[in-house]
Amino acid sequence: MKSVIINENLCVGCGKCVTDCVSEKIKLIGGKAQFMYERCIGCGHCYAICPMGAVTLTKFGDIPEEKPISMTEIDSDMLLHAMKSRRTIRKFKDEKISDEDINTIIEAGRYCPTGTNAQDFSFTVIKNTDFLEKEAVSVFRNAQKIGGSFVKYIRNTTIDDNFFFKKAPLVIVVNGKGKTSPCLASSYMELMAESLGLGVLYSGFFIAATKFSRKIAKALNTPEGHTPVTCLVIGYPDVEYKRIPPRNEAQVNFI
């Protein structure tokens, strides 16, 4: 079955889907738009742009329409201020996160852009972190004893019992085939978590631990072909920051 079907009874031949199709897979024939191939990248631009609602993305069937809102609805000064105000959180309240909020965070991640619309990521939600925390701590403590090139980053670091997850109630590992898509998804997820009143720590150290322990790999049960790329440690912040620390000037090269 073709990945896009255009209802010729509804199509008025405006050509908007033709000019907006990044893969050039739609042509106007006899005043009607026609999808010319079997498959495309499935970005849905044709579906989104059609003024008549004539486009069906067959993979998803008949779905209720969701109208877009413009980002301009969000005040840009406020948005920038909020983005600059976000901080890595390493102290969390002993408070659970609702499944609804977990789903909202994942929903934000899954809507990030991906090259060729690959959506090549997956999410591992961990509510009980005890085993993974213990195992990762043991891997790092051993690494400190044994040495090695990686250890220079943690040589003088105290690996306490909550080194990776800081007693947070939720960890989401974002996996992927490559790194770009999971990183983009994670950034969307972090901002969404913040807007829900949550705080996030990216645990790069946990991602390092996943590479050194078969037990961790087994417990994570990462989908075939994916590897863990980012680890978001999430909870209600038990710390309040009073000011925004300065950052380096942006390195910008106008050419």
Ligand SMILES: Cc1cc2nc3c(=O)[nH]c(=O)nc-3n(C[C@H](O)[C@H](O)[C@H](O)COP(=O)(O)O)c2cc1C
């Ligand atoms: C990919 C990534 C991995 C990180 N890994 C860790 C980590 O393992 N442990 C930690 O305490 N902080 C980690 N951080 C947090 C950084 O130290 C933090 O972002 C940086 O110091 C700037 O502080 P801010 O996020 O509050 O602006 C990580 C951040 C990123 C983006």
